[in-house]
Amino acid sequence: MGRAIIVTGAGRGLGYSITRKHLDMGDRVYAMDYNLTDELRSLAESSERLKICQCDIGSTESVSEAVKDVLAEGRKLDIIYNVAGIYRFEDKVGLEQTDLDAGMQMFNVNALGALRICKAVWPLIQEGSLVVNISSEAGSVGASRRKQEYCYCMSKAALNMGTKILSNELWDRSARIINFHPGWLRTPMGGPGAFASKHSVSPDESADNIVNIAVNIDEVPGDQMFMTHTGDILPW
Numbered sequence: 758m759g760r761a762i763i764v765t766g767a768g769r770g771l772g773y774s775i776t777r778k779h780l781d782m783g784d785r786v787y788a789m790d791y792n793l794t795d796e797l798r799s800l801a802e803s804s805e806r807l808k809i810c811q812c813d814i815g816s817t818e819s820v821s822e823a824v825k826d827v828l829a830e831g832r833k834l835d836i837i838y839n840v841a842g843i844y845r846f847e848d849k850v851g852l853e854q855t856d857l858d859a860g861m862q863m864f865n866v867n868a869l870g871a872l873r874i875c876k877a878v879w880p881l882i883q884e885g886s887l888v889v890n891i892s893s894e895a896g897s898v899g900a901s902r903r904k905q906e907y908c909y910c911m912s913k914a915a916l917n918m919g920t921k922i923l924s925n926e927l928w929d930r931s932a933r934i935i936n937f938h939p940g941w942l943r944t945p946m947g948g949p950g951a952f953a954s955k956h957s958v959s960p961d962e963s964a965d966n967i968v969n970i971a972v973n974i975d976e977v978p979g980d981q982m983f984m985t986h987t988g989d990i991l992p993w
């Protein structure tokens with residue numbers, strides 16, 4: 758029997774690539790997204806091992822509803838990929854122009870969304886389970902050189918703190934948690950610049966790297982928790 762996997766943000770971009778990769782590996786995948794895209798639906802038609810669930814990770818009610826089937830099946834979760842996230846190009850401005858009120862939604866989705874998912878499937882996170890949070894180098898306080906994007910950077914820094922506290926709590930049940938910067942992705946969130954730049958990465962390549970590290974997590978030292986998709990350590 759393959760692994761049991763949850764992927765949020767599975768409708769497109771990095772989450773979709775991670776979903777496809779685990780299906781190719783023979784795993785059972787619960788794919789969650791706000792919008793269930795045509796690509797995800799047709800993937801579900803071609804594989805009985807893929808269960809798709811509409812889910813807004815910004816809403817506790819929606820998350821509780823979405824995980825009902827996962828809880829009913831009752832399998833220990835091998836890997837939970839918290840990929841779903843939001844970004845606003847309007848926030849690429851200094852503080853004077855920043856809409857701080859719009860930042861509340863970003864915090865709710867980017868920082869609290871991953872914890873909502875983990876909380877909802879809490880009994881299924883067991884010995885040997887792994888939580889993978891897709892953060893960003895934008896959330897690294899130690900490496901920050903930016904003068905804009907307050908809300909996105911702060912939401913990912915908050916996710917990083919949530920990761921650290923959760924890792925302390927999961928230590929007791931021998932489960933692990935790890936955060937990745939997935940690279941500058943050639944996705945709508947990466948923006949037109951990513952498609953034109955040689956410094957960006959395709960979601961498939963980033964997914965390959967992340968999944969490869971995740972399934973070989975025993976080779977990663979226990980205190981290494983925040984890294985790029987190629988395994989380079991990032992400062993908190």
Ligand SMILES: NC(=O)c1ccc[n+]([C@@H]2O[C@H](COP(=O)([O-])OP(=O)(O)OC[C@H]3O[C@@H](n4cnc5c(N)ncnc54)[C@H](OP(=O)(O)O)[C@@H]3O)[C@@H](O)[C@H]2O)c1
Pocket residue numbers: 765766767768769770771772789790791792812813814815840841842843844866891892893894938939940941942943944945946947948951960
């Ligand atoms: N793109 C980059 O260059 C970059 C760099 C660093 C980190 N990251 C992080 O990497 C992750 C994936 O990025 P990506 O480029 O693949 O993004 P993407 O193409 O925009 O995909 C994000 C997915 O998350 C879903 N989503 C958004 N809000 C949601 C919610 N409340 N509930 C459930 N699903 C929701 C989106 O659904 P809809 O289709 O409905 O919007 C979409 O399917 C994000 O966490 C992002 O912050 C990205």
